[in-house]
Amino acid sequence: MIIFRKTILALTGLFICIFLMAHLGANFLLLFPEERARELYNNYSATLRGNFFISIIAYINYACIIFHVLYAIIVTRKNKSFRSVSYEMNTTSENSSWTSQNMMLLGTIILAFIVIHMANFWFKVKFQHQEEDIYQMVVDLFKNPIYLLIYTLAMLPLGLHLSHGVQSAFKTLGLYHKKYIRWMATLSVAFAAFMGIGFAIIPIILYFR
Numbered sequence: 001m002i003i004f005r006k007t008i009l010a011l012t013g014l015f016i017c018i019f020l021m022a023h024l025g026a027n028f029l030l031l032f033p034e035e036r037a038r039e040l041y042n043n044y045s046a047t048l049r050g051n052f053f054i055s056i057i058a059y060i061n062y063a064c065i066i067f068h069v070l071y072a073i074i075v076t077r078k079n080k081s082f083r084s085v086s087y088e089m090n091t092t093s094e095n096s097s098w099t100s101q102n103m104m105l106l107g108t109i110i111l112a113f114i115v116i117h118m119a120n121f122w123f124k125v126k127f128q129h130q131e132e133d134i135y136q137m138v139v140d141l142f143k144n145p146i147y148l149l150i151y152t153l154a155m156l157p158l159g160l161h162l163s164h165g166v167q168s169a170f171k172t173l174g175l176y177h178k179k180y181i182r183w184m185a186t187l188s189v190a191f192a193a194f195m196g197i198g199f200a201i202i203p204i205i206l207y208f209r
C-alpha cells in the first residue's frame with residue numbers, strides 16, 4: 001500500500017513538473033520588449049482558454065495538485081507512525097538531508113503561494129472575466145514590492161522541494177540505475193535551480209523595467 005501511495009505522489013509530482021516547465025516557458029514571453037510581450041502573452045493566454053484539449057490538461061493539473069497534497073499528508077503520517085516502531089529504518093544519509101526531512105513544510109509554503117497566486121490571476125480571469133490584458137495584470141501586480149517579495153522568496157522553497165522531489169519520484173518509479181544515482185541527484189538539483197531562478201527572475205526584471 002505504501003508503494004501505491006508513493007507512486008501516486010511521484011506521478012502527480014512529475015505531472016506538476018511538466019506543467020511548471022510549460023508555465024515557465026510561457027512566462028518567459030513576459031520578458032520580450034514591452035509591446036511584443038503584451039501581444040505574445042495575451043495571445044498565448046487567449047489560446048489556452050479557447051482550447052478544449054488544454055482545458056482538460058488544466059483540470060488534470062488541478063487534480064494532480066489536490067492528490068499530491070492529499071497523498072503527501074497520508075505518506076507523511078504513515079512514515080511517522082512507522083518511525084515510532086522502527087526508527088533506524090530512516091537513518092540513511094539519503095533520507096536525512098534537511099530538505100528531505102522538511103518536504104512537508106516546503107510543500108505547505110508552496111501551497112500557500114499557490115493559493116495567493118490563484119487569487120492574483122486565475123480567480124480574476126476565470127470568475128471575474130478580467131481577461132482583456134493579462135500581460136498588464138501581471139506587470140501591475142509586480143509593481144507592488146510586497147508581491148515582488150512573495151513571488152521571489154517563495155521560489156526558494158519551490159526549488160528545494162523540487163531538488164529532492166524529482167529524484168525521489170524517479171527512485172519511487174524505479175526509473176534509475178544505481179550507477180547513475182549521482183547523475184540523477186545532480187540533474188534534479190540543476191532542474192530545481194533552473195525552475196526556481198527562472199520563476200524568481202521574472203518579477204524582478206518586470207519590477208525594474
Ligand code: HEM
Nearest residue numbers: 023027045058114117121122125134138151199200202203
Ligand atoms: C513569475 C512567476 C509567475 C507568473 C508571472 C505566473 C502567471 C500566471 C498567470 C497570468 C496565470 C493565469 C493564466 C490564465 O488563466 O490565463 C497563472 C496560472 C497558474 N499558475 Fe502561475 N505564474 C507564476 C508562477 C507560478 C508558480 C511558481 C506556480 C506553481 C508553483 C504557478 C502555478 C499556476 C497554476 C497552477 C495556475 C493555474 C493554471 C491553469 O488554470 O491551468 N505559477 N500563472
